[in-house]
Amino acid sequence: MRRSLVVVLGIAVLASAGCSSSKPDSGAVPSSGSTTSSSAPPPTSAAPSPKPAPSAVALSVPMYQRALANVEKVLKPSVVRVMNAQSVTAFDASRKQLAASVVIERSELAKITPPSGLVSAHPAVLDAFDAYAGDVATELSKAGDTKTGCGLPKATDVRLYEAKSGIRTAFAGLAQSVQQSIGKGVKFGALSVPAKPSAPAVIGGRGENGDVFQRSGSRGSGRLTINNSGDDVVVVVATSSPRNPQASIYVRANKSATLNGVRNQNYYVYFKSGTNWDAKNHRFTENCAYQKFDDVFDGQYGWTVSLTKSPLGNAPSSETDAF
Numbered sequence: 001m002r003r004s005l006v007v008v009l010g011i012a013v014l015a016s017a018g019c020s021s022s023k024p025d026s027g028a029v030p031s032s033g034s035t036t037s038s039s040a041p042p043p044t045s046a047a048p049s050p051k052p053a054p055s056a057v058a059l060s061v062p063m064y065q066r067a068l069a070n071v072e073k074v075l076k077p078s079v080v081r082v083m084n085a086q087s088v089t090a091f092d093a094s095r096k097q098l099a100a101s102v103v104i105e106r107s108e109l110a111k112i113t114p115p116s117g118l119v120s121a122h123p124a125v126l127d128a129f130d131a132y133a134g135d136v137a138t139e140l141s142k143a144g145d146t147k148t149g150c151g152l153p154k155a156t157d158v159r160l161y162e163a164k165s166g167i168r169t170a171f172a173g174l175a176q177s178v179q180q181s182i183g184k185g186v187k188f189g190a191l192s193v194p195a196k197p198s199a200p201a202v203i204g205g206r207g208e209n210g211d212v213f214q215r216s217g218s219r220g221s222g223r224l225t226i227n228n229s230g231d232d233v234v235v236v237v238a239t240s241s242p243r244n245p246q247a248s249i250y251v252r253a254n255k256s257a258t259l260n261g262v263r264n265q266n267y268y269v270y271f272k273s274g275t276n277w278d279a280k281n282h283r284f285t286e287n288c289a290y291q292k293f294d295d296v297f298d299g300q301y302g303w304t305v306s307l308t309k310s311p312l313g314n315a316p317s318s319e320t321d322a323f
Contacts, residue, residue: 005053056113065186068178072191078268082167083194088156095136102132102174121181126272128177135173139166150274150288150322157200164197175241202285205277206232207250210257212283214248222262223302224269226251230307231273234282237262242270242292242323248282251307264299268292270320271307290320 053123059067078098085091106129114122123125143162148154175189182188214236226235228251235249236242237259253255270292274284294316297303305315 008027010240013240035286038296044062045249059115061115061117061185064112064118067109067112067187068188069191070181071109072188074105075101076192079171079194083164083197085164086159086170088159091160095140095163095167099133099136102129104219104296106113118182121183123247124181128134128174128181131177132170134176135170136167139170148285149275150283150285151159152283154285155200155202159201161200161203162195168196181298194241202276202278206252206277207234207277209250209252209255212247212259213250213279214245216244217246218263219261220263220299222263222264222267222299223258223260224297225256225302226310227256227304227306228252229254230309231287232275232277232284233271233273233307234284235259235266235305236270236272236323238270238296239267240264242268250277255303262299266296267299269305270323278300290322290323291317292320293317 078094078101081094082091082098084171085094106126109122109127109129140163143159143166146159148158168193172189172193175193178188188313224235224237226233226249230253232252233249235251236245237247238245246259246263247259249257249259270290272284272288272290274286274288276285276287277283293305
């Protein structure tokens with residue numbers, strides 16, 4: 001508001017005695033009650049004070065639940081692409097897309113203010129997203145080998161299965177960590193955690209007990225009974241190299257089986273154990289061990305051998321090359 005300044009000038013008049021007219025004195029001065037006129041500078045307006053930033057509004061529990069559900073909806077298509085990949089190359093490209101999506105969704109969650117009851121839990125939720133990348137790297141390192149534990153080429157379907165299983169394990173770990181952090185009142189993971197992939201036949205594969213899957217040459221009257229209290233084994237009867245067997249028989253753990261028709265001539269008994277039986281190629285692919293009995297067997301008789309780890313055995317054996 002501007003204020004007006006009113007200046008009042010008082011003028012003194014001198015009169016001459018006996019004169020009919022009066023004349024103002026040029027030397028007259030204002031009376032002691034008068035003021036002089038002056039020009040006051042306009043008042044300056046003060047700079048406006050900065051407005052305080054609005055404080056973040058905490059979400060309600062239902063709103064927080066919707067935020068997590070939205071994260072799941074965004075991530076699910078990337079998860080589906082990974083699990084549907086038909087080649088190692090396609091899998092790796094989809095895996096990278098999923099990793100990028102996880103990073104983006106984590107940054108979006110970091111922007112929200114959680115409900116008062118989840119203030120301490122929300123940082124743990126963010127930590128779970130941060131840990132996802134490391135968990136993926138750990139899981140894929142297990143599946144990245146192109147050789148089996150027995151040093152054999154790993155089939156493409158096995159590599160894909162192990163890679164997808166690794167991604168699922170890592171993502172399920174993310175969901176579990178988030179769920180543990182927020183407790184039972186809010187849910188995360190039901191929409192986005194994929195189902196377990198179907199395993200190739202070789203994973204956990206086993207032969208049928210007593211299955212004679214290789215036989216060559218003539219047969220005789222000899223017989224070999226195997227009592228197996230160890231791991232699944234394949235027992236090979238050969239006159240020389242186990243790579244050229246007279247017969248091969250599969251004997252499951254804690255089972256017995258009998259090989260009939262052994263030729264009436266001397267032979268050696270070889271056996272190999274392991275897991276993940278590859279029926280097509282007649283071999284175990286993991287945890288392999290190869291051995292032979294040192295003694296020679298006479299094909300004119302029936303023999304019984306017991307495969308067990310015992311210091312009391314009377315049939316010495318030795319390790320051999322893979323066959």
